[in-house]
Amino acid sequence: MTTLAPTLTLAGGAQMPVLALGTWPMNDAETADAVDSALRSGYRHIDTAENYGNERGVGEGLRRSGIPREEVFLTTKFNRAHHSVDGARAACEVSLQRLGVEQLDLLLVHWPNPDQDRYVDAVRGLAALREEGLIRAFGVSNFTQPHLARVIDAGFLPEVNQIQLDPEHGRAELLRVHRELGIATTAYTPLGRAGAFLADPAITAAAAAHGKTAAQVVLRWHVQQGIAAAPKSANPERQRENLDIFDFALSDAEMAAISALDVGAPLHHDPEEFGH
Ligand SMILES: NC(=O)C1=CN([C@@H]2O[C@H](COP(=O)(O)OP(=O)(O)OC[C@H]3O[C@@H](n4cnc5c(N)ncnc54)[C@H](OP(=O)(O)O)[C@@H]3O)[C@@H](O)[C@H]2O)C=CC1
Numbered sequence: 001m002t003t004l005a006p007t008l009t010l011a012g013g014a015q016m017p018v019l020a021l022g023t024w025p026m027n028d029a030e031t032a033d034a035v036d037s038a039l040r041s042g043y044r045h046i047d048t049a050e051n052y053g054n055e056r057g058v059g060e061g062l063r064r065s066g067i068p069r070e071e072v073f074l075t076t077k078f079n080r081a082h083h084s085v086d087g088a089r090a091a092c093e094v095s096l097q098r099l100g101v102e103q104l105d106l107l108l109v110h111w112p113n114p115d116q117d118r119y120v121d122a123v124r125g126l127a128a129l130r131e132e133g134l135i136r137a138f139g140v141s142n143f144t145q146p147h148l149a150r151v152i153d154a155g156f157l158p159e160v161n162q163i164q165l166d167p168e169h170g171r172a173e174l175l176r177v178h179r180e181l182g183i184a185t186t187a188y189t190p191l192g193r194a195g196a197f198l199a200d201p202a203i204t205a206a207a208a209a210h211g212k213t214a215a216q217v218v219l220r221w222h223v224q225q226g227i228a229a230a231p232k233s234a235n236p237e238r239q240r241e242n243l244d245i246f247d248f249a250l251s252d253a254e255m256a257a258i259s260a261l262d263v264g265a266p267l268h269h270d271p272e273e274f275g276h
């Protein structure tokens, strides 16, 4: 029987599977193959973006897999040019078209782009789209606590903040803020792009103890904190490996040892400076 990931209930009531297939930096053809194999293995959440240029591939993989549309949670994101009420609508409409679906499960503002200072209007546009039923949930990505505060002061609660989060970037303070506000967290680059930390004894010892791989231990560390994770793999075997994390639990000591790998390394990109 196929194992499905459990879901998190978002603030607006949508159920979001805690394990998503990441699709950056694959092109349409690679994405279609990866999405097809992932869905056949039991994935029910796909992460894409306008910026990845592969939403058509996601739609193709979805149709090829034969998995009914309503069983799959589709997350996509839009770029800075769409940071306005009308822009969010236009972004949604073109993503729907490229994906070949009638509704998005989750639409995110990809980066805050504070230099143009229009992310509050972008979220205002998202709230209207949810109201109309074009999207089931809305959220943001790469937002810091001050960005979230501006959006919330304007009267909108993003349901998700998708952020870089791995054992070396535990994001403890932002996670605390998310929990306080009722914002779900999705971790991107959860494996550190097959980072060196996979060979750290804190992780390899837990992997040996549970008969799992280092990547499985790291993804388990994410979901055991109530965080969703979006590992990318183009390889069907590694896709299955990354989903096979729901039959064991890390001890408190193992969780703490992995969390201790965060010694304050900088993020790949500073959201005050970088964005598209
Ligand atoms: N919101 C945002 O701004 C951002 C969102 N993202 C999203 O997050 C997703 C994941 O992040 P990404 O940066 O790709 O990094 P990941 O941490 O997911 O690492 C992906 C890399 O790890 C390899 N890999 C996957 N599974 C395993 C495994 N079990 N063992 C060993 N190696 C493995 C993959 O290779 P292979 O494919 O060969 O298996 C690939 O090279 C992206 O695809 C995208 O959807 C990413 C960056 C920013």
Ligand SMILES: O=C(O)C(=O)[C@@H](O)[C@H](O)C(=O)CO
Binding pocket: 024, 049, 268, 269
């Ligand atoms: O992959 C994404 O979602 C991005 O936003 C990319 O810009 C990614 O963060 C990156 O690292 C590009 O250099």
